[in-house]
Amino acid sequence: MSSLVEWRAPDGRPTMFQLMPVAAREARRHLLPLVILFAAIAIIGLVLGLLSPKTYTSSTTLLVEETNIIEPLLEGRTVPTGVVDRAAVAREVAFSRRAMTGILEAGGWLESTPDPRQQEQLFDQIVGRTEITNPRDNPQLIRISYTDTDPQRAQAVTARFGELIIQESFRTKERESRAAFEFIDSQVDGYRHKLNDAEDKLAAYRKEHPEVLLGDQENVARRISELRLEIDRSLMDQAEQQSQAGAWQSHLSREQSIGVAQTRTGPIQQRLAELQAERVRLAGSYTDQHPDMVRIRRQIGDLQAQLQRGGLPAIAGAAAFGPGASADRGRLTEARSRSMGSASRIAAGNSLLQQEMERLNRVAGLGSELANLTRDFEVNRALYQDLLERRENARLAMNLDIQRGGLNFRVQEPAAVPLRSSSMSLSQVAIGVLILAIAVPALLMLGWLRNDPRVRIPSQIETASRLPVVGVIPSATDRRTRMRSRNRFALATALIFVVPIVYAVALTLN
Structure with missing residues (x-):
């Protein structure tokens, strides 16, 4: 058996198009390793697809109708803010410790009495599987989506998220109005003291200088x-x-x-x-x-x-x-x-x-x-x-929030038990894995040939020496080599047929 001549070309590499025939010949020579790599990727990907659990996503949509309390109370004193990012506010409310404790209870995670460290890990997992957005860029709508391997738990957690957001929003609004009232009330007390001091100073000055009057x-x-x-x-x-x-x-x-x-x-x-x-x-x-x-x-x-x-x-x-x-x-x-x-x-x-x-x-x-x-x-x-007038307005607003009249939530779309998995189906996983199993060996072969410094095509010699190539001497093979090549080809063919059979059985059983 003769081997390739170790002659290195001084000039540029051949293009991918020029390497395609060479790649086909090299693939036949190294068919068994390439088929083994293909089969390994295909089987491993299929196993991972079978072992990966199905996920289900449940979502609910809330409609928010809010009357701003601070703006009318401080009208003419401050500049009101613009459009509120209600999704960000809802995330802050939903992912608070008070709300997450309720979520653990709704999802049944507290039945195993996890310790604080495990609870923190559960918090992170739930936050990673929860998405809170404004659908269609509508600031009045809040969509809550939660993904879980259990469809019943996905629905329960999503519904509980909606309830907790509504409850915490009411509490937040009540705290806001109460804080506004307390702030204005403190300002009223402060200005009452200032007014009394100013009145006392004015009376004392007039008493001390009765001959001087304003004007x-x-x-x-x-x-x-x-x-x-x-x-x-x-x-x-x-x-x-x-x-x-x-x-x-x-x-x-x-x-x-x-x-x-x-x-x-x-x-x-x-x-x-x-x-x-x-x-x-x-x-x-x-x-x-x-x-x-x-x-x-x-x-x-x-x-x-x-x-x-x-x-x-x-x-x-x-x-x-x-x-x-x-x-x-x-x-x-x-x-x-x-x-x-x-x-x-x-x-x-x-x-x-x-x-x-x-x-x-x-x-x-x-x-x-x-x-x-x-x-x-x-x-x-x-x-x-x-400030006296504004304090009365703040008192009315606080009472309105206590009675939950200043903020109105309506469940636009309630959470439902998902009937279909939101993750990729096994057939989709199989198609993707097969494409990956075919692409990886092919790309490895082309990359190896592209970076191999040995002469692979006659044009490399013609380009380097500026002389024409008269002919190519094929490599000689003996009987043992041909027998070994046939055995490898048979094994590779068997592996190629095994992969579709395994996929068919897996898809049928699934």
Whole structure:
């Protein structure tokens, strides 16, 4: 028997397509090991399929109708959350220790009185076989699926999961509303103390500073403005009265310096006065060239000349003591009195203005503190009133949850006993194992040929040496080798026929 030449090609490996004929020849040469590997994989896979227990899956669907409690209670204070992942919440509830203990009891696992370690292992196994999701991405629906080897236990555990989720959800919602009420109630107590403190501080401040009230700063500023206007008016009145008094004083001084001589010619003086009055009256209507004006002017001149010829006046300074002078003196006295009154008002106004300015400075310092205290009191009172209303809403919500009115669960699809196994059937397992049993030897053969450095096809020599291959010398075999090959082929054929027979018997018995 000749063997293959151990000649290694320096260049690349042949492709899978080129190796297919070589693989067929090598498969015939190594048929028995490949068939043994095929039969072993097929038989072992079938045995595992027969030994693996059947699993059954039971599911139930819950419809959740929930009214959020926190959102209306804290409306305007916080931002409500978005869509709740109810499946995640249900998982947290279902896989809690309280719920898992009930599941162990429903599944009958507690009858064997497992120790805590065994219970933990059972917990992990149950969690691994349980699936809680939102079907069709509907957050209002919760689907609970549990897989077990016992269909009755699968149904019992699934139904118990649904009951426990509903019960624990009610308890959770009740705890949530109670926590909301207790929180708001604690805030009410806190703000009541704050309100009392603010009220006490405000009352003590008002008692300590009774002259300062909220808004006094505006009143004082308005009073200062009024006083300044009044002082300005008094100054104007004083200036006017002083001007009038000066005018009357000048008039009286002029009359006293001129003097009026009163003689025995009283009728002439009376006539002169009448003519002067007439001239004044006509001067408003006529010019000096008017005949009447000329006539009156001549008569006045004649009377004045006649008076001068009549001698010295009989009474000197009589005009100073006449009725006209007395009236002028009365007006002078009245003007001086009014001027003094204006001066008194100005002095009083300046004094009041100074007092109001001092009060404004005092109020500005005390009023800001009063405003802060008042503002704190008003804010605390508003928050306290708002929290009182919210506490009553929280109380109603808590009572509603205690009576299970704020959360509504409805079993949309109850758990049923599964009639068909959810695991793969034996026929499916057999088909998969046969495909695997055929694929593994074939892939091993191709992989071995692909990585074998020896020359397998003539093209490798032609590529390496750039010379054509003239011919191929076949290997020589003797009679013993041929006999051994026939025996191996017969054994491999028997094994190939045994595998389908075993599969047929197993599927029939199953």
